[in-house]
Amino acid sequence: MSGAPGTAPAPGPGGGAAGERLVVVHPDPGVLAEAAAARLLTRILDVQSVRSPVHVVLTGGTVGIRTLARAAASPLVAAVDWSGVHLWWGDERFLPDGDPDRNETQAREALVDALIAGHGLPAENVHAMPGPSSVGSPEEGAEAYAAELARFAVDRGVPAPAASEPGRDAGAQEPAGPAVPAFDVLLLGMGPDGHVASLFPGHEGLGATGVTVGVHGSPKPPPERVSLTFDAIRAAREVWVVAAGAEKADRAAAALGTTTDGVPAAVTDVPAAGAVGRGRTLWLLDAAAASR
Numbered sequence: 001m002s003g004a005p006g007t008a009p010a011p012g013p014g015g016g017a018a019g020e021r022l023v024v025v026h027p028d029p030g031v032l033a034e035a036a037a038a039r040l041l042t043r044i045l046d047v048q049s050v051r052s053p054v055h056v057v058l059t060g061g062t063v064g065i066r067t068l069a070r071a072a073a074s075p076l077v078a079a080v081d082w083s084g085v086h087l088w089w090g091d092e093r094f095l096p097d098g099d100p101d102r103n104e105t106q107a108r109e110a111l112v113d114a115l116i117a118g119h120g121l122p123a124e125n126v127h128a129m130p131g132p133s134s135v136g137s138p139e140e141g142a143e144a145y146a147a148e149l150a151r152f153a154v155d156r157g158v159p160a161p162a163a164s165e166p167g168r169d170a171g172a173q174e175p176a177g178p179a180v181p182a183f184d185v186l187l188l189g190m191g192p193d194g195h196v197a198s199l200f201p202g203h204e205g206l207g208a209t210g211v212t213v214g215v216h217g218s219p220k221p222p223p224e225r226v227s228l229t230f231d232a233i234r235a236a237r238e239v240w241v242v243a244a245g246a247e248k249a250d251r252a253a254a255a256l257g258t259t260t261d262g263v264p265a266a267v268t269d270v271p272a273a274g275a276v277g278r279g280r281t282l283w284l285l286d287a288a289a290a291s292r
């Protein structure tokens, strides 16, 4: 895979038009996390220059959390008006509040608690996915999160923001879509099996309707999770897939291009192939993950 960015529009799964896709390759996981953190903070700043609030979806996983930790260490943190930012999650392990394996716990330790304590992020703007401390099952958690998302859903019947917003045409209608906020950046990690969020190859969650789904039998522990669906993921203005390590290379190549026998990847085999944003999709990889 070349390191050169590709800008050919990537058709959305199901053939729908989607925005541009870029693949950016970094020398190692440390530089990848540093660059992804700077890119995230800069993107929030750019969006804040034309609208508020800004909605960002966080991911768990090694690169996802490392990116948040690097963002916390960045001087750019002080440039963002965090009072106008909302943080969401793409998926959560169905574990008690404060469990060290929860994506939320790791994100709070890496960045989120520091933003609340020292940078004006309102605690109520942090929208964690419910776990067994507050609901009885992953399905109840999914239902509760869908209701929370709907509270902030964008009214897509109104014209899109003015042309001054980067990448938007004045007067264009926001396409109708699921009852979720207009996520400005939706971060996703990718597992060695090509899973994104908690949507695993061959798993029934891949075809879930609605915006959230309760997951059972996850091949990666813990078995129970809550996840956004692809409908919710694809409603995002930008989807960023961040992945590092040689163990991701095969699935990254399959998701981005074709399988070894030249067949375009199917989302059921490579869920990451379905990670497409409405305006732009970024694949931020290290050299090892891009090696195929």
Ligand SMILES: O=C1O[C@H](COP(=O)(O)O)[C@@H](O)[C@H](O)[C@H]1O
Binding pocket: 059, 060, 061, 062, 063, 064, 091, 092, 093, 103, 188, 189, 190, 191, 192, 195, 196, 197, 198, 220
């Ligand atoms: O379990 C999960 O795994 C994926 C990928 O994690 P990684 O360590 O292989 O990057 C992560 O994106 C997801 O949020 C998490 O729940």
